[in-house]
Amino acid sequence: MSDPILVLAHIDETSQINIGAREALGFAQNLSENTGRPVECGLIGADNSSATAEVTELGATKVYTIEDSLLARFSGDNMVSAAAHIVSSSGARIVLIGRHPSTLEFIPRLSRRIDGTCVMNVTRIETINEQYTEIEAAVYGGAARALYQIDSTSPVVVGLRPAAAEAPTPHPENSSDIVELNLELLADRVRVITEATADEGPRLENAEIVVSGGRGLQNAENFALVRELANLLKGMPGASRAIVDEYWAPPTEQIGLTGTTVAPALYVAAGISGASQHMAGCSNARLIVAINSDPDAPIFKYADVGIIDDCLAVLPELIELLR
Amino acid sequence: MHILVAAKQVLDPDGINSYALWGRLEVSEDGLGFNTGATVPQIINAYDEQAMEAALQIAEVQEGTRVTAVTVGSDTAPDVLKRCYAMGAENTIHVHDDEKQSGNPFRISQILATVAKNLGDVDLILCGRQGSDYDQGAVPAILSEDLGMPFITMASQINFDEQTQSLHVDVVTPNGPETLACNLPAVVAVSNEIGQPRYPSSRRMIQSRRNPPTVFRADELLPGPATEKMSIKLLTVPEVQGNCEIIEGVDPKEKAKHLLQILRERGDLNV
């Protein structure tokens, strides 16, 4: 049986595929090696030409593309219609989607539209046979895993957990069949009144160094210590949800399951306890440094290097030394 | 306006976290729960409580707004409805369903869609953005498809705009806040950025006993034999391997020095 493994990606105004799509192609490749199914890719965006070349290098043997200027910004209604069109054209029963801010809407809606199923935060696909597919997902913030058993006769849309796989090595000599599909787009039922514009500056998810603070900072003013240390290290500041809820830091700086996922070379966690939901966003850092006054704080289970002390005393010393 | 709030019961995530962090989280014999007993209480999913709060905020400014709360779950689930009632819901609905089905968002959505259709006059359905148990966040979006309604998630503020007779929803995005709009009826999923939910009134908490939920059985509300396309077979707990080098030092200054030394010696960091 060789219905394909289909990776779907939205191409925004950068015209590039994002990290989530690259991880999904890596996941697809591993699955393809185990099952003999070909890897195909569906691209939805305003200009997919360079992304088409990129996914071909990363292993897609066939690329479906739907292009329209209306698709540069994620539009739920049109994205779901476009994706459903691609899934039915490809005949895929395994559809993979990597991390992207839209997945909370896109994946479940798509799965319903194609009369299939979906699983989010997927870590592994264990079994695929004619009757059922077994898929493992991170649940309870990452503290547990659930094995889902899913009917194989309809497509399953799989939302991958960040870093569920590594991006494949590009092969510039690869080639692919390109299938251009058309779709009549409609005005989205959801209208944009004011749009957030991405900062031109560096992005948290790409930062090489992240310094994060949690409730151990004691108050909003002390978050300045985190910002200053991040600055001196040429990194970016991050926060636990506890202090975002307290308005000490903006939601855009939240690290974790329901915030941004980072994978920096260095992650410094000051006054953060290490709840699974927080660690879901940073456990792929190459080096984790924890500063916490409680020697029993769970963060020390995840950290590579630890300082057991008051972060309000340690952070100023680090700042002083780096100035 | 008639607002339907969907809320579910979950094991207190803070309790599960403490068990997990001390390496004591164990899966129960049937493979579908944990051996935490009564030490980890069943509570209302926090995002759903925030959805309830959002509904009440709309009701405060929008005259004639009614809020109905619905939950799908087994015997203990009505506790969630008591809380919603005490916060200010007028009516509550309990759809009794087997706990084992809770991992199938398509089933839950179908049930909720039937509840909404049977009520007949629902203008807005509010849900939490995800359950803190399975973290799937699938039900609200599936529900919008089941009902053919527009969908907005990650809401941090919801207003009804009189002038355009449409819903204005502030949402959280990685690039910062945005405002979106859509016509009613709609499904909106609420995030924690909406703020602390109000405390339930103790007077209404007591009254909730005299105002029990309307109860349905799931199979009464599902069209034909329920499609069982997916289910959770087994929960497992991954092990966390601790291997942390604790930095020595007489005071914070010395520890800070040692840390920088270690970071610099690695050579792969530009510090």
Ligand SMILES: Cc1cc2nc3c(=O)[nH]c(=O)nc-3n(C[C@H](O)[C@H](O)[C@H](O)COP(=O)(O)OP(=O)(O)OC[C@H]3O[C@@H](n4cnc5c(N)ncnc54)[C@H](O)[C@@H]3O)c2cc1C
């Ligand atoms: C569905 C769901 C999603 C969630 N998503 C996220 C998410 O995306 N990101 C996230 O971060 N959380 C998330 N959470 C919340 C998470 O479970 C924790 O509650 C949160 O991460 C705790 O933040 P904290 O570590 O700052 O605070 P706390 O847990 O209160 O920890 C504070 C720590 O600071 C230490 N401390 C105190 N004083 C000092 C001092 N002077 N110096 C040094 N250390 C000190 C304490 O020992 C403690 O370890 C989520 C929860 C749920 C249920």
